[in-house]
Amino acid sequence: MALNHTHDAGAKSWIDTANIEGTDFPIQNLPYAVFRRTGSPEPFRGGVAIGDQVLDMAALSARQLLDGLALDAARAAALPALNDFFALGGAAWRALRHAVFALLRGDAPAATVHAVRECLVPQAEVEYTVPARIGDYTDFYTSIDHALNISRLMNPDGDVTPNFRWIPTAYHGRVSTIGVSGQRFHRPMGQTMAPGAKAPTYHACARLDYELELGVWVGEGNATGEPIPLERAEEHIFGICLLNDWSARDIQFWEMAPLGPFLAKNFATTISPWIVTMEALAPYRQAWTRPANEPQPLGYLEGPSNRESGAIDIRLEVWLESEKARNEKSGPSRLSRTSFKHQYWSVAQMVAHHTVGGCSLNPGDLFGSGTISGPGPGEAGAIIELTRAAQSPVTLANGEERGFLEDGDAVLLRGWCEKPGHARIGFGESRGTVLPARG
């Protein structure tokens, strides 16, 4: 995707908080969420983040500030779920981004500023919901560092399964328990089999984990049975959020042969409210490479634009705030940091593979990227990797140790992009909290 004036690092907004260094939401970002005033009976509707404000798409589309495709797009984005907006496709998404950029830039006319100001709601006063009706949720498994870390827990010489280097592996996840940042869930009950035992036992999960992932939102779908070729794949993606795929490792290891994870991952999935658009991410694209000693993709997963810019340098961090740290107000501890650029398969390859057999994607479908771990120490996207299954617990800033998650722990995901000569843009935060098992 070519860069344009909305990517200009020099652009400023008349909203001062959008110009503060380090903000997640400068005028170059303009991500979408669905919100309302906290605790109010207002309908949920789409909004765009700018500094510490939300630009209300319902209020905006009711004023005489937009026209044509941008107005159509704003009306669709004003609904309580963004599916219709996603379905409009890239030209409409671009029209609205460019129109909103013009309304918010520093040199906007005074009358525009006056009118747009009435469409702002402070982020501190809003609550969010899942931004679309999710038809299907697919969770990929596309970080080779994560896959190797997990294999080597079982066997120090372990490798990934033979298909990993040929297939953007994935399974279908659970839609009904996807929640937005702030989600609180009970530690799951389930069956586990102790090593050497003759029968499983039923108890609360003892090995609760998070997974650092990105959520990829499908925009326009494909016709039934009609595959999306690799080189058109990203046209079908609206944008990206943060995603925490909570995982009950003890339940998972007992249940998952031969059909994959089920109860171990379907009790909760937490996403960040803000969706950063593919257009906003354009400056942070990188070449997608595959080392020469690794298998090169089959033809349907291979193409020049994917090679040129299939990777995205999204910086990611996991933080843990224990209940004790919360009570002490000593703040969360950073557990790991990495980048999405290390992923073995690209977003376009996920789309192309997903549809190659005839599977339909629909607007509002969600992909999880799979756990994102990088190659270095401290780059692991799950605590089972960081602590080698609790053999080497991590120490938090206040001295507490963790092998797996404990009740009261909150896990925070953060993400941003930065690059010399370009604005820093961020994803906001995904936060989820573990409550005790119901028993």
Next chain:
Amino acid sequence: MALNHTHDAGAKSWIDTANIEGTDFPIQNLPYAVFRRTGSPEPFRGGVAIGDQVLDMAALSARQLLDGLALDAARAAALPALNDFFALGGAAWRALRHAVFALLRGDAPAATVHAVRECLVPQAEVEYTVPARIGDYTDFYTSIDHALNISRLMNPDGDVTPNFRWIPTAYHGRVSTIGVSGQRFHRPMGQTMAPGAKAPTYHACARLDYELELGVWVGEGNATGEPIPLERAEEHIFGICLLNDWSARDIQFWEMAPLGPFLAKNFATTISPWIVTMEALAPYRQAWTRPANEPQPLGYLEGPSNRESGAIDIRLEVWLESEKARNEKSGPSRLSRTSFKHQYWSVAQMVAHHTVGGCSLNPGDLFGSGTISGPGPGEAGAIIELTRAAQSPVTLANGEERGFLEDGDAVLLRGWCEKPGHARIGFGESRGTVLPARG
């Protein structure tokens, strides 16, 4: 569930075709579908099968024939998707069944007969759609005969995985490609790995299969994170249909470790239009047993009503109609027949296990039972079992042979219940057709 007058085998309808021996739709059945006149711009709405007619819930609820809870239920069942009707729960489902039974029985007053007759549409003149917005689709794996047949293809002494006898195993399936009987889909393309090969290849599926399953429709859901105990589980089930889980075996065997089936099963799933209610199935319940030499279930999967009546004797058949047979008009060939009563885990156990970790079920969620194979020869629910992966092809009535499915093949599933002293009730048919790969 106690039997009542709607189960009386002696009851007749004033609609003569409902009284013909062998009909799927006598007055004791009264299953639901969503329909409209074929090719018309009419809205889809719910209907009840009676003989060769559909009783139109939209037409019925607009007349002065129902009141109270039955009227509320009929209004919900008149919508283009049955989710709101499912959400009303058992008392409403029962009220509408009993009211419709009274309207259709042979001794109904002439004025009633006159009014109801105006609400009938011949089944020969309608088309169906998927009867609810499916939030999540879960595919179980609960036939031990099927699981053993598959294991023994790899290894004659093979057994099921250790978890099979402890867990109603399941994975999340794909909602977007679930279609109603009549579905036609292209043979999927995908990756497979030939034995001994160094790299996979990309081509059309060469080992296309069906799976004989039942579809179980969730009625009332559970509150977030609140498990459904076994003994209340069936209150959350509205009814049952036929389900064909088309499977690309070559793609499946290459892709499924460690995360389970994905592209091998997400290109198409075909369901029958008619949903037979749990109340209609009450006479055909049987004791759920577990042989003494098998592990007995853990406590959360064990209970007296499940022991007493957890099994259901639903007779099932798979038929194949090749393109040649269709052109010759020589009719389909029966490939297998079995009963759902052999299943290792019951529907109630599926519900209890699914929710024990905190997973939410919603009205309109769909379960697949998993392939239903019985213990005897000719009772296999998939062609890979019947033909031992094409080593022993089956011969069709017109002399054609099949190892796996060929282009143009239509697969038909049929189901019914019968028992001395009770009416025979049926599920209608699920039909799906294989089109050539798009290449």
